[in-house]
Amino acid sequence: MDRSHDIETDAERERLRRLVALLSDDDLRRSMPGGWTVSAVLAHVGYWDARAIYFLDKWGPDGEPSVYEPEDTDAANDSAKPLCLALPPRIAAQLALRLADEADRKVKALSDTMLAKIRAKGNPPFNLSRAIHRREHLDEIERVLPPS
Numbered sequence: 184m185d186r187s188h189d190i191e192t193d194a195e196r197e198r199l200r201r202l203v204a205l206l207s208d209d210d211l212r213r214s215m216p217g218g219w220t221v222s223a224v225l226a227h228v229g230y231w232d233a234r235a236i237y238f239l240d241k242w243g244p245d246g247e248p249s250v251y252e253p254e255d256t257d258a259a260n261d262s263a264k265p266l267c268l269a270l271p272p273r274i275a276a277q278l279a280l281r282l283a284d285e286a287d288r289k290v291k292a293l294s295d296t297m298l299a300k301i302r303a304k305g306n307p308p309f310n311l312s313r314a315i316h317r318r319e320h321l322d323e324i325e326r327v328l329p330p331s
Contacts, residue, residue: 184295188312192290195314196283198321199228203276206328211272213327221324222272223264228320229279230263232286235309239289248301249308286313 203225211222219227242248267275290311293301301307310316 184298186291186298188310188314189287189291191314192287192312195317195321196287199225199283199317200280202321202324203280206276208272210328211276215323215327218268219264220268220272221327222270222275223267224320224324225279226267226270226275227260227263228317229275229282230267231309231316232279232282232313235286235313236282236289238308239286239293242297244292244294244297246297248297248304250304252308254308283313283317 206221211220211225213221215221215224238249270278290313298311301311
């Protein structure tokens with residue numbers, strides 16, 4: 184079974200870990216486009232990992248994955264934004280790391296049978312490669328930080 188998604192996911196999770204370790208509290212409070220902050224963007228990344236965890240837990244190790252139903256991601260993101268902004272910056276960063284670790288661990292633990300079931304549904308309600316979303320936002324964060 185192809186598990187190449189785990190390789191890129193591991194790399195982006197470690198990138199997230201290194202970035203969070205280097206960010207000062209001022210860096211975490213730095214403004215981002217759209218009224219976000221660095222820490223709120225990290226919390227946003229954590230939100231989407233928490234969503235993946237929800238579905239993996241809901242299906243269980245031998246369950247039947249849900250058919251993907253497109254959703255209004257702008258509504259989800261905008262609804263969660265006040266919560267992401269309200270979190271203390273360091274807590275938001277630590278939460279993003281904890282949820283990344285948990286989501287990645289659960290995806291890696293999928294049996295070949297369950298992985299095949301998820302892939303057979305087409306687009307699951309989350310991407311098995313947790314790296315894609317993280318990479319997008321880590322790139323954005325690195326663009327707003329001063330050069331080191």
